[in-house]
Amino acid sequence: MNSATAGSTLRHDVRVISLIGTAHFFSHFYQLVLPPLYGMLRAEFDVSFAALGALTGTMFVASGVSQPVAGFLVDRYGARTVLLAGLALFAGATAALGLAPNFWTMFLLSALAGLGNAVFHPADFAILNASVDPRRLGRAYGVHGIAGNLGWVAAVPLSLYLGELFGWRTALIALGCLGLAATVYLASQRDAMVDHRRPKTERGAPIPLAEDVRMLMAPHILLSFGFFALMSMALIGVQTFVPQALTQFHGMPMELAGAALTAFLIGGVFGTLTGGVVADRFRHPEMIICSAMTAFAVVFLILVIPGLPHVLILSVFVITGMLMGLAGPPRDMLVRDRTPAGSAGKVYGFIYAGLDAGAAVMPPVFGWLLDRGAPRAVFVLMSLVIALSVLTVLQLRRPAAVATTP
Numbered sequence: 001m002n003s004a005t006a007g008s009t010l011r012h013d014v015r016v017i018s019l020i021g022t023a024h025f026f027s028h029f030y031q032l033v034l035p036p037l038y039g040m041l042r043a044e045f046d047v048s049f050a051a052l053g054a055l056t057g058t059m060f061v062a063s064g065v066s067q068p069v070a071g072f073l074v075d076r077y078g079a080r081t082v083l084l085a086g087l088a089l090f091a092g093a094t095a096a097l098g099l100a101p102n103f104w105t106m107f108l109l110s111a112l113a114g115l116g117n118a119v120f121h122p123a124d125f126a127i128l129n130a131s132v133d134p135r136r137l138g139r140a141y142g143v144h145g146i147a148g149n150l151g152w153v154a155a156v157p158l159s160l161y162l163g164e165l166f167g168w169r170t171a172l173i174a175l176g177c178l179g180l181a182a183t184v185y186l187a188s189q190r191d192a193m194v195d196h197r198r199p200k201t202e203r204g205a206p207i208p209l210a211e212d213v214r215m216l217m218a219p220h221i222l223l224s225f226g227f228f229a230l231m232s233m234a235l236i237g238v239q240t241f242v243p244q245a246l247t248q249f250h251g252m253p254m255e256l257a258g259a260a261l262t263a264f265l266i267g268g269v270f271g272t273l274t275g276g277v278v279a280d281r282f283r284h285p286e287m288i289i290c291s292a293m294t295a296f297a298v299v300f301l302i303l304v305i306p307g308l309p310h311v312l313i314l315s316v317f318v319i320t321g322m323l324m325g326l327a328g329p330p331r332d333m334l335v336r337d338r339t340p341a342g343s344a345g346k347v348y349g350f351i352y353a354g355l356d357a358g359a360a361v362m363p364p365v366f367g368w369l370l371d372r373g374a375p376r377a378v379f380v381l382m383s384l385v386i387a388l389s390v391l392t393v394l395q396l397r398r399p400a401a402v403a404t405t406p
Contacts, residue, residue: 022147297383
């Protein structure tokens with residue numbers, strides 16, 4: 001336990017959690033400001049929706065590839081500096097998209113935005129672990145997750161509203177400037193955030209890169225990466241193709257199928273709040289995760305039964321959303337418990353890249369199943385993926401030599 005965090009006051013912790021929550025809000029916010037403007041971009045540049053999708057995909061590929069690198073930078077140069085640079089880059093690239101002279105320039109700017117997005121998980125968690133009293137870390141992780149979800153919620157209507165009122169270029173410039181202003185504010189509050197740097201060797205030299213890479217290849221780190229990837233596979237399924245599967249298999253109107261996704265997200269907010277409290281009071285995160293994910297797999301399988309009442313289907317999504325949210329803070333606590341001293345940046349950066357990997361793998365599989373008229377298989381596959389995630393957690397053991405200081 002870090003002595004600084006152990007003695008931090010509630011007021012200080014709330015301040016730090018609010019600052020990091022603000023940063024995480026903008027990271028999710030900028031992920032979704034562009035899609036609502038697709039129609040305007042398509043009309044101006046005369047491009048396909050596939051090309052527009054590739055534009056957003058470029059950002060996520062750049063983010064996923066560079067997130068482990070961002071983790072190394074956090075450990076070497078400090079989380080505060082990296083976080084502020086990433087937010088400034090993400091916001092600045094978004095504003096620059098509004099000035100792009102042609103469509104192809106937007107791909108370069110989207111890649112730069114992805115580089116900015118890559119810093120948030122390793123930097124956020126490094127600062128939270130170093131700044132917040134360990135007795136409140138579960139709730140800190142919960143607020144962090146909810147702030148990100150609120151960023152998604154706010155992005156779509158605000159981007160649409162500004163785009164329709166002033167045009168897509170002005171909308172992107174204005175939204176980008178909003179994040180730049182937030183960067184200035186966070187920089188003015190940086191003293192509240194305890195920085196994080198990788199310890200050096202006994203001779204004062206930085207830890208060799210080969211030793212860091214060996215640490216990331218440890219079985220418990222790779223299992224954690226696999227767990228994040230499997231959770232992401234199920235989550236991306238709910239967000240992308242489950243509404244279509246509900247329409248095909250259960251005959252739900254698309255509007256009601258979309259409401260099922262909303263029910264899942266709302267359930268996730270309440271589940272995350274609960275998970276933060278539980279993670280602080282029950283110091284066995286692997287048991288919380290296994291219980292929540294096992295229940296998720298069982299409840300979700302109800303959807304393979306034909307002719308279910310629509311009210312019951314919506315209830316399934318509320319419950320499974322709560323279970324997914326419940327597992328969130330304990331999941332982050334599990335990673336913290338298995339992170340060597342001073343390596344929070346690279347460990348969180350590497351493990352959270354599993355979310356991008358899972359999101360990249362599964363959409364084509366779910367789409368292939370729906371193209372072949374097998375919507376029931378989508379529900380079965382999602383339950384199996386969640387069951388596999390439980391197996392990865394069961395394989396994790398608390399390493400005796402691992403220190404949990406940030």
